[in-house]
Amino acid sequence: MRSLHDGPRLGRPAHRGYRGLALDLGSSRTRAWLPGHGVIADTGACGESGAEAGQGRPVRRGRIVDPVSCGRMLGRIADTALGADRSDTVIVLSHPVLAGSEHRAAARELVAALGPVSIIALDSARAAAACAGPRDGGPLLVVDIGAELTEATLLVDGLVRDARQAETGLNDLGPSESPTAVVRTVLDMVMEMWKQDRHGAVLGALRKGPLLAGGGAARPDITDRIAVRLGVPVRLADDPATTVVRGAGLILGSVLRRADAAPAPVSTAGAAPVRPGRRR
Numbered sequence: 001m002r003s004l005h006d007g008p009r010l011g012r013p014a015h016r017g018y019r020g021l022a023l024d025l026g027s028s029r030t031r032a033w034l035p036g037h038g039v040i041a042d043t044g045a046c047g048e049s050g051a052e053a054g055q056g057r058p059v060r061r062g063r064i065v066d067p068v069s070c071g072r073m074l075g076r077i078a079d080t081a082l083g084a085d086r087s088d089t090v091i092v093l094s095h096p097v098l099a100g101s102e103h104r105a106a107a108r109e110l111v112a113a114l115g116p117v118s119i120i121a122l123d124s125a126r127a128a129a130a131c132a133g134p135r136d137g138g139p140l141l142v143v144d145i146g147a148e149l150t151e152a153t154l155l156v157d158g159l160v161r162d163a164r165q166a167e168t169g170l171n172d173l174g175p176s177e178s179p180t181a182v183v184r185t186v187l188d189m190v191m192e193m194w195k196q197d198r199h200g201a202v203l204g205a206l207r208k209g210p211l212l213a214g215g216g217a218a219r220p221d222i223t224d225r226i227a228v229r230l231g232v233p234v235r236l237a238d239d240p241a242t243t244v245v246r247g248a249g250l251i252l253g254s255v256l257r258r259a260d261a262a263p264a265p266v267s268t269a270g271a272a273p274v275r276p277g278r279r280r
Contacts (some may be wrong), residue, residue: 018090021033021090023248024242025074025094028148035253038249044057048156058073062100064103092251094244097165098164124144124213127243127251131243132247138163139204140205142155143210145186146169147215155255168185170182179225207232211237216243217240218240228259
């Protein structure tokens with residue numbers, strides 16, 4: 001993968017009018033996707049050596065805690081990907097499904113400060129589904145296992161029907177610690193959703209196999225245990241850690257194609273996530 005330190009600013013992508021950038025602002029890593037280039041940033045949350053050491057991270061447990069550092073990081077990404085001219089730029093910004101209103105508002109404000117850009121807010125479950133979900137429609141269970149958050153989301157016809165969140169992730173595991181706590185968290189959330197499901201959507205999604213995303217989905221010791229305990233096969237994308245940003249990039253590409261085909265103001269409306277339940 002290309003990082004922010006690999007070379008000079010990237011060239012303008014091959015769209016006639018609008019340009020775009022997809023961002024996945026995580027607690028441990030921040031990733032960016034650029035049309036025509038793919039993933040162009042996969043860096044520690046601050047993009048600096050301190051972040052790699054776990055210090056001064058601007059995002060913790062799915063919340064922006066240091067807007068100044070976060071703004072600097074996003075500015076460096078935008079400078080590398082877009083250059084100084086940000087006109088006619090669309091930015092797709094992914095967020096946790098159950099991200100709080102303060103995080104969503106702060107993230108939009110920081111992205112808006114990058115210049116004259118249109119912002120599309122997108123929850124991470126729908127982004128992951130766009131990247132690696134089945135194309136046959138119907139219910140889909142997305143489990144995103146990140147550094148400091150784990151979310152399970154039920155999508156029905158592309159819309160969030162139910163979701164659970166736990167402030168547990170890979171960073172909570174010791175170097176040689178078994179992932180039992182993370183696996184148990186996933187199982188508990190899925191079972192809670194199943195108990196409250198009156199339409200059989202969760203069962204239908206499980207029969208297809210849940211889609212696993214995030215850094216935890218790259219660990220066989222986690223994915224194999226989830227598959228065994230649920231008694232179903234699981235779906236994995238290539239490089240699960242970048243599933244969300246690549247899915248956001250695919251949606252961005254679709255938006256740019258429509259905008260180029262019929263020039264018109266790009267909608268900045270983002271879908272507000274449902275809040276049926278939260279685990280701590």
